[in-house]
Amino acid sequence: MKLSVWKMMGAVLTVIGAATMANGQPAPGGAPGPSGPTDVGVVEMALQDVPRLVTSPGRAVAFQEVEVRPRVGGVIQEILYAPDQPLEVGDPLFRIDDSSYVAAEASARADLAKAEANLPVAQSAYDRAVQLSGRGYTEAEVEAARASLPEAKATLDAAKAALELAQTELSWTTIKSPIAGRADVATVSVGDLVTAGQSDEMTTIVQSDPVYVDMMEASARILSVRKGISEGVLERNDVLEATLRLENGDVYRGTGQLVTTGTNVSTTTGTVTIRFQFDNPEHVIIPGMFVRGEIMIGTMQAYLVPQRAASRGNSGQLTAYVVDEDGTARQVTLEDEGSYENSWIVREGLNDGDLLIVDGLSSLRDGQAVTPVAATIDEDGVARDADASAAKD
Template sequence: MNGSVWKVIGAALVLTGGAALASAQPGPSGATGPVEAGPVEVGVVEMSLQEIPRVVTAPGHAVAFQEVEVRPRVGGVVEEVLYTPDHLLEVGDPLFRIDDSSYVAAEASARASLATAEAQLPVMQAAYDRAEQLAGRGYTEAEVEAARASLAEAKATLDAARAALDYAQTELSWTTMKSPIAGRADVATVSVGDLVTAGQSDALTAIVQADPIYVDIKEASTRILSVRKGFADGTLQPNEGLKATLTLENGEVYRGTGQLVTAGTTVSTSTGTVTIRFKFDNPHHVIIPGMFVRGEVVIGTMKAYLVPQRAATRGNSGKLTAYIVGEDGTARQVILEDEGSHENAWIVREGLSDGDRLIVDGLSTLRPGQAVTPVAAIIDEDGISRDADTSAVED
């Protein structure tokens, strides 16, 4: 190998060694190694205790305010259907007319029997009065007692005749079947010419009153115990008069609030829930009996921190964690104890203190102990972080 080749190789070794030496020069602290990156800029929100409504969200279903099945109280042939299905009925509106010819005859017979009894009573009264006046002077004591018994029998016959007429008239009135409640009637199960019997098992129609309407909300018994504990230890302040709002099956929020009717007193052995009933005005019949809904009930208020959901993560262990800016200017991870959510934030009671600067932006590559430069930020209604200075300019 000639001398020129060795010269080229030597020059390359000198250059390589120089580069390696340069990379191993001590940094500002005197230690050798790569120079570390500076602090990471992060968006922060200062934490403070807030009065937060404690909202319970639970499934439920609608129940008719009143519902009846209409059955005949007398038998006969249906002569007329007097209502239109699904039209609003008032109490006493006619539904069906049953052939009343036999009941008209029975009422006339009862009226005649009453007239006979009314005519007999004065005769029996006069006979008794005469016998009592002439007792011992033509009437024996036995005859007087017989007259008294005949008078009592005449009075009883008159009372029975009056009762028979009342019942005959009642049965006659039952031939026109009327609505016992206000509501909407289903399609009739009979038509003109059908024979019906008194007290039959098959209903002729059903009437449902859905304004107002009940909504039964199913709440887990474990959460009820938690709420009661909060009331007992003072961490939760109860509201006066529970009210509920509804979200319908299509996601629409129902206009109007429900008033508490009754809270359940037993726990379902199959679902572990307690039924709480609310009453809603339903003038437009938007809520239909049997419809499934989601109810929200504000049961009280509590003092807690609102942590934006985007600023916290829940690990495999179920614990909720977030980052705050430590006193030394580094990111410090904290474990949070949450009690549900409110809008786009977690409700946190433990793990934070007033004045803590919660990191809400720049979390993707953040590590515990990493130096950070905090920049004030705000979280809008959609849960999106924005720079506080920029937002102020936009406003």
């Protein structure tokens, strides 16, 4: 009885398999049956103005950075600032014991007073010697009086200069901020002895609003861009701007303005440093931070090929499929100029009106019969049926 049941099931499976193959469906076991043209999603190609963007790694650099060192020596009496608080130019940072400098200033002031008192005496002696020349004053005495007058004037000038230096050194005992910014933690404490021009800084002040971003761009790409501009392929923007993507993936709001392009190529990396300036009022960009910059160079006439529609082989060539005039898929080789959003920028390998296959590529072969179906590519790079998308809208 069991044997007859298995025979009946085998006969049924044989009939089903034959019917399936007759209808052009795959036979059991995965063997392909005869089929007609394959439906593929296509997008019509047309030249358009495409922004030429260059993405480069970069590093934030402080707008200004100063290492604070003493200009006179002495013992630290007071630290007058709080770390990481905003500072303006001239805000006090440290106070050095000024006792010796106060005394030096007083001594210089006394020397000046003495020189000022001696000058009229020397002037009077000279005037009297001139008036009485030959009448009690010899020629030698007149010459001596004449020489003492400029000496007295020089002594007065020297006393004035000494007083100015003493006053300046006294003012240096209060160390002030030379720039606006934020100061780091002090490396000295109250009671420490510092010396003029020492190698160790007392603190560092950084101004990071605005902030510089140095982007490293390959010299080969710079040559390519310049060639495109000279040949009229690329229309350069009058003002070069850049946007930033931070280390956490966020896009920094605001754009940077070009400050300068590098004049030298690094012998180790083969790159040129291009500097941009960004407003940084909230100090989101920290000096030393690594970022990725996107530079808007200009626009060019090109085709936008969705990245899902093209593949790059081992040789590095970009290939895609278009619908040929005879209704078959034809593989084409593309020359790309980088990417824009979710598409490759292509200048060679396509023509206006070409139907680029963007969907149904998984088992597509060169020369395979296809039926094109209009499709659209959404902002996420996903192909969708154009009629369905229109009906949904």
